[in-house]
Amino acid sequence: MPSDDQLNEIIIEVENVPSRVVPEKTLVNSSFSMVSSISDIDVTDSQSFGNSNAKKSTQLLRFSSSLNESFSQTLRRSPGSVGIDTSHENIQGQKLIASLIPMTSRDRIKAIRNQPRTMEEKRNLKKMVDKEKSKQSRHILELNCCAQCLNSFSRAYRRSKNSLSELLNYISLWQKTFKVIGGKFGTSVLSYFNFLRWLLKFNIFSFIVTFSFIVIPELTVLEKNTLQFTGLEFFTGAGYFRDTVMYYGFYTNSTIRHGSSGPPYNMQLAYIFTTAACLIICFFSLLFSMARYFRNNFINPHIYSRGITKLIFCWDFTVTHERAVRLKQKNLSTEIRENLSEIRQENVKVTLNQRLIHVSAHLAAWVVSTGVAVACCVAVYYLAENNSEFLKNHQNPGAVLLLPFVVSCINLAVPRLYSLFRLVEQHATPRREVYILLIRNVFLKISIIGILCYYWLNIVAQAGEECWETLIGQEIYRLLLMDFVFSLADSFLGEFLRRLIGTQFPTSLGLQEFDIARNVLELIYAQTLVWIGTFFCPLLPFIQMITLFIMFYVKNISLMMNFQPPSKAWRASQMMTFFIFLLFFPSFTGVLCTLAITIWRLQPSADCGPFRGLPFFTHSVHSWIDALSQRPSYLWVVWICRNLIGSVHFFFILTLLVLIITYLYWQITEGRKVMIRLLHEQIINEGKDKMFLIEKLTKLQDMEKRANTSSFTVERRDVEQTSPLHVREHGAAHDLRFRRSVQEEHPKV
Amino acid sequence: MPVLGCVCLRPGLRVDDSWGPRVLWCVVSRCRSEPEGHVPPTTLPALPGVSLPHRLFYRYQDLAPQLVPLSYTSRPDVKVPYELIGSMPELKDNPFRQRIARVFSDDGDGHMTLDNFLDMFSVMSEMAPRDLKAYYAFKIYDFNDDGYICVWDLGQTVTKLTRGELSAEEVSLVCEKVLDEADGDHDGRLSLEDFQNVILRAPDFLSTFHIRI
Numbered sequence: 001m002p003s004d005d006q007l008n009e010i011i012i013e014v015e016n017v018p019s020r021v022v023p024e025k026t027l028v029n030s031s032f033s034m035v036s037s038i039s040d041i042d043v044t045d046s047q048s049f050g051n052s053n054a055k056k057s058t059q060l061l062r063f064s065s066s067l068n069e070s071f072s073q074t075l076r077r078s079p080g081s082v083g084i085d086t087s088h089e090n091i092q093g094q095k096l097i098a099s100l101i102p103m104t105s106r107d108r109i110k111a112i113r114n115q116p117r118t119m120e121e122k123r124n125l126k127k128m129v130d131k132e133k134s135k136q137s138r139h140i141l142e143l144n145c146c147a148q149c150l151n152s153f154s155r156a157y158r159r160s161k162n163s164l165s166e167l168l169n170y171i172s173l174w175q176k177t178f179k180v181i182g183g184k185f186g187t188s189v190l191s192y193f194n195f196l197r198w199l200l201k202f203n204i205f206s207f208i209v210t211f212s213f214i215v216i217p218e219l220t221v222l223e224k225n226t227l228q229f230t231g232l233e234f235f236t237g238a239g240y241f242r243d244t245v246m247y248y249g250f251y252t253n254s255t256i257r258h259g260s261s262g263p264p265y266n267m268q269l270a271y272i273f274t275t276a277a278c279l280i281i282c283f284f285s286l287l288f289s290m291a292r293y294f295r296n297n298f299i300n301p302h303i304y305s306r307g308i309t310k311l312i313f314c315w316d317f318t319v320t321h322e323r324a325v326r327l328k329q330k331n332l333s334t335e336i337r338e339n340l341s342e343i344r345q346e347n348v349k350v351t352l353n354q355r356l357i358h359v360s361a362h363l364a365a366w367v368v369s370t371g372v373a374v375a376c377c378v379a380v381y382y383l384a385e386n387n388s389e390f391l392k393n394h395q396n397p398g399a400v401l402l403l404p405f406v407v408s409c410i411n412l413a414v415p416r417l418y419s420l421f422r423l424v425e426q427h428a429t430p431r432r433e434v435y436i437l438l439i440r441n442v443f444l445k446i447s448i449i450g451i452l453c454y455y456w457l458n459i460v461a462q463a464g465e466e467c468w469e470t471l472i473g474q475e476i477y478r479l480l481l482m483d484f485v486f487s488l489a490d491s492f493l494g495e496f497l498r499r500l501i502g503t504q505f506p507t508s509l510g511l512q513e514f515d516i517a518r519n520v521l522e523l524i525y526a527q528t529l530v531w532i533g534t535f536f537c538p539l540l541p542f543i544q545m546i547t548l549f550i551m552f553y554v555k556n557i558s559l560m561m562n563f564q565p566p567s568k569a570w571r572a573s574q575m576m577t578f579f580i581f582l583l584f585f586p587s588f589t590g591v592l593c594t595l596a597i598t599i600w601r602l603q604p605s606a607d608c609g610p611f612r613g614l615p616f617f618t619h620s621v622h623s624w625i626d627a628l629s630q631r632p633s634y635l636w637v638v639w640i641c642r643n644l645i646g647s648v649h650f651f652f653i654l655t656l657l658v659l660i661i662t663y664l665y666w667q668i669t670e671g672r673k674v675m676i677r678l679l680h681e682q683i684i685n686e687g688k689d690k691m692f693l694i695e696k697l698t699k700l701q702d703m704e705k706r707a708n709t710s711s712f713t714v715e716r717r718d719v720e721q722t723s724p725l726h727v728r729e730h731g732a733a734h735d736l737r738f739r740r741s742v743q744e745e746h747p748k749v
Numbered sequence: 750m751p752v753l754g755c756v757c758l759r760p761g762l763r764v765d766d767s768w769g770p771r772v773l774w775c776v777v778s779r780c781r782s783e784p785e786g787h788v789p790p791t792t793l794p795a796l797p798g799v800s801l802p803h804r805l806f807y808r809y810q811d812l813a814p815q816l817v818p819l820s821y822t823s824r825p826d827v828k829v830p831y832e833l834i835g836s837m838p839e840l841k842d843n844p845f846r847q848r849i850a851r852v853f854s855d856d857g858d859g860h861m862t863l864d865n866f867l868d869m870f871s872v873m874s875e876m877a878p879r880d881l882k883a884y885y886a887f888k889i890y891d892f893n894d895d896g897y898i899c900v901w902d903l904g905q906t907v908t909k910l911t912r913g914e915l916s917a918e919e920v921s922l923v924c925e926k927v928l929d930e931a932d933g934d935h936d937g938r939l940s941l942e943d944f945q946n947v948i949l950r951a952p953d954f955l956s957t958f959h960i961r962i
Binding site: 114116118119120178179182183187296307308309310312313314315316317318319320321322325326329330332333336337340573574680683684686687688690691 | 838839841842843844845855864865867868873878880881884885886890903906907910911912914915919922923926927930931933934935936944947948950951952953954955956957958959960961
């Protein structure tokens with residue numbers, strides 16, 4: 001690329017000009033490297049190669065488009081003919097090779113992989129590096145056998161890790177379906193299905209753990225089931241299922257021992273520790289996923305809220321169907337037009353009256369939505385309270401389904417009511433509209449679950465009924481199943497009907513768009529119920545697994561037949577971050593609180609379940625600790641339990657430490673924001689420097705040209721050679737002057 | 750060196766969720782000298798299913814069965830012409846298919862060798878790092894190949910994206926606005942650093958600049 005080489009030469013020449021013309025050149029260079037190092041710290045990839053070595057290597061091998069081209073040409077030639085070149089272009093290349101040599105071979109391969117070169121160039125680069133390294137290491141002694149052992153061990157470990165991850169990815173579910181969905185509807189709709197698959201993995205893990213440690217031992221000491229089986233049990237969960245491994249009440253509280261010398265299996269401890277282990281692993285995996293999403297998706301959100309650049313440069317390459325692509329192009333044009341008109345309207349003033357109307361509309365909408373949610377909670381509570389009397393009056397076993405039916409109706413109708421509010425309210429941006437809708441729906445769903453938990457833990461558990469845990473388990477099972485049935489009905493009937501209305505009747509409704517937010521909230525609601533219910537009904541993850549599996553196919557078919565691709569750009573990754581945050585914050589922490597209250601405060605029922613007869617659930621652990629303290633070799637376990645986990649001071653100090661570290665990191669982030677702003681200003685200044693220098697250069701060349709035209713014709717040839725450069729630079733300077741004048745007309749902050 | 754030969758050495762390399770240049774790793778590892786203890790090809794076990802290098806090679810071969818030989822041991826210098834690349838189902842409706850093929854081909858004419866083909870799908874796979882993707886996206890949007898995205902490049906991009914739905918005045922307004930928003934050093938065109946800054950603030954970029962195969 002001749003222009004770049006010439007640009008290099010211009011830079012070289014400028015460096016030779018006396019320093020008063022170039023006052024800030026050194027500052028410019030350092031700011032470049034600072035910018036690149038800071039952005040390296042901020043930009044980490046979603047699949048981070050994990051360690052600081054990768055970051056160091058990306059810092060060293062920061063590539064820019066202008067200086068690498070000649071080195072690429074060097075690489076394309078046969079590597080044997082490359083000697084030590086001292087030209088300016090290859091100094092960069094030599095630095096590259098020199099930085100690659102001291103790395104370990106794994107880091108070196110990663111670093112070469114990350115280079116933006118063709119495969120042939122990368123191969124030659126590796127050959128060159130290997131040759132240089134072998135030249136240098138000829139003097140180093142042979143590695144002793146210990147290091148060689150370690151080397152071969154790490155290589156074998158890496159290979160096995162690779163093949164294991166490949167195997168896991170090979171059996172990953174639904175790859176082809178994802179490709180089809182992505183091709184027709186884009187990444188935004190795909191994010192819902194991704195979320196579903198991710199929740200499925202949670203449930204599969206919970207199921208495997210509970211099945212192996214709780215259900216299978218119980219199955220070995222099965223008691224006879226004397227109840228009758230009718231088909232209604234699938235819906236009510238009561239009846240025949242009450243005395244199966246499905247519910248808490250069936251489990252024995254004894255220590256299972258097969259044969260006189262078999263290992264003892266304490267069912268109480270197994271039950272409580274398995275549930276705790278499931279929850280802890282879910283907690284950490286949620287935490288890490290959330291942290292990873294936050295890190296990738298919330299880089300400097302305050303700088304950039306809406307803009308047209310993202311629309312232009314983030315075209316969705318995964319969309320492959322012709323009709324979908326055309327639709328996407330049409331939607332993009334509409335969005336661009338809207339964006340342009342928004343800018344024109346930005347200067348339109350809003351009168352005080354209109355603002356008052358907007359504010360009062362918002363207030364009214366919030367009051368109504370909160371009121372509706374509270375009314376629904378109160379209704380659910382009273383229904384639950386009066387349910388027991390109602391059940392005594394009506395002997396029909398299907399009558400227990402009334403409460404789940406009402407809850408599911410509320411979950412179906414009220415979100416759609418909330419969506420209607422947008423006819424009245426006007427939001428500043430469509431994104432704020434989506435967030436407010438989400439918050440209202442979350443509030444509704446979480447308060448319903450909250451009120452039900454309150455009812456269960458305060459009324460049912462302390463009413464003195466036999467086996468209250470099994471009753472709660474049955475309630476949760478019914479809620480989950482009714483929710484599933486309603487979702488199926490909504491997909492099969494509701495969406496098909498909507499398609500018929502949209503296409504057959506001569507209205508311009510058209511096909512509907514997939515409402516990602518509502519569907520994801522339904523998934524979160526179901527998952528919350530499953531987490532709460534696993535303690536009372538250990539087979540619940542299995543049921544949820546089957547449910548999610550069926551839902552995937554139903555939603556997929558319904559999507560293909562009844563929906564059109566989304567018209568607005570949907571910020572998929574920011575939304576996913578928000579959803580995972582919702583899954584963690586109200587949902588999972590609520591589950592933890594509920595289970596904590598159950599285990600620490602409530603009294604287990606007296607004649608069923610693994611904890612029968614104990615005053616509290618935690619007494620099983622306490623008695624185990626007491627039994628352990630008799631054995632001298634396990635005293636350290638006893639010490640940990642009594643002084644760390646069992647004491648308040650430890651958690652107090654831990655919380656204090658976490659708060660201090662959080663405050664420090666927050667301050668560091670604030671400092672970095674200031675730094676970024678300063679560097680941004682420096683970049684602008686440096687751009688102005690560049691303009692100034694190029695103008696100066698063109699003036700110098702003008703003067704030189706005038707001096708040359710007054711001498712011999714031989715020099716005219718030189719002038720003609722430099723004139724393309726001159727014309728181009730003149731054109732660039734003209735461009736820059738135009739830009740500067742535009743800048744002055746529209747002063748930006 | 751025989752590309753396909755060493756591609757077959759490491760079966761079971763993943764496609765969608767792992768980064769394509771693991772293929773490069775196997776290619777590069779074959780080039781290491783034997784005394785380092787590299788396992789000869791015949792003794793490596795085969796994993797179930799068809800691995801990425803196989804799949805990519807078969808897709809490449811399917812494009813031009815008469816042109817592409819099944820064995821690459823003789824290092825044939827075969828280029829599949831652009832018309833066949835552009836008719837792949839993953840690319841045929843992409844507005845930028847011509848630019849993609851040009852960026853990844855050796856001579857900028859869109860005709861791709863197997864190496865170019867593997868390069869393309871490795872960069873467009875899910876796990877290529879953001880910087881690498883930003884670099885190639887920059888090259889794709891740089892229509893006149895001058896190392897900067899100038900107003901003309903932006904106009905071409907917008908036209909391709911909207912398929913002629915916007916008027917010329919709207920297109921120039923859009924280009925003006927993009928330069929306002931993204932041009933950090935105010936030189937009237939976007940450099941690679943400006944582009945990378947834009948990409949930094951667009952977390953969706955990693956998942957949208959992705960072609961599934």
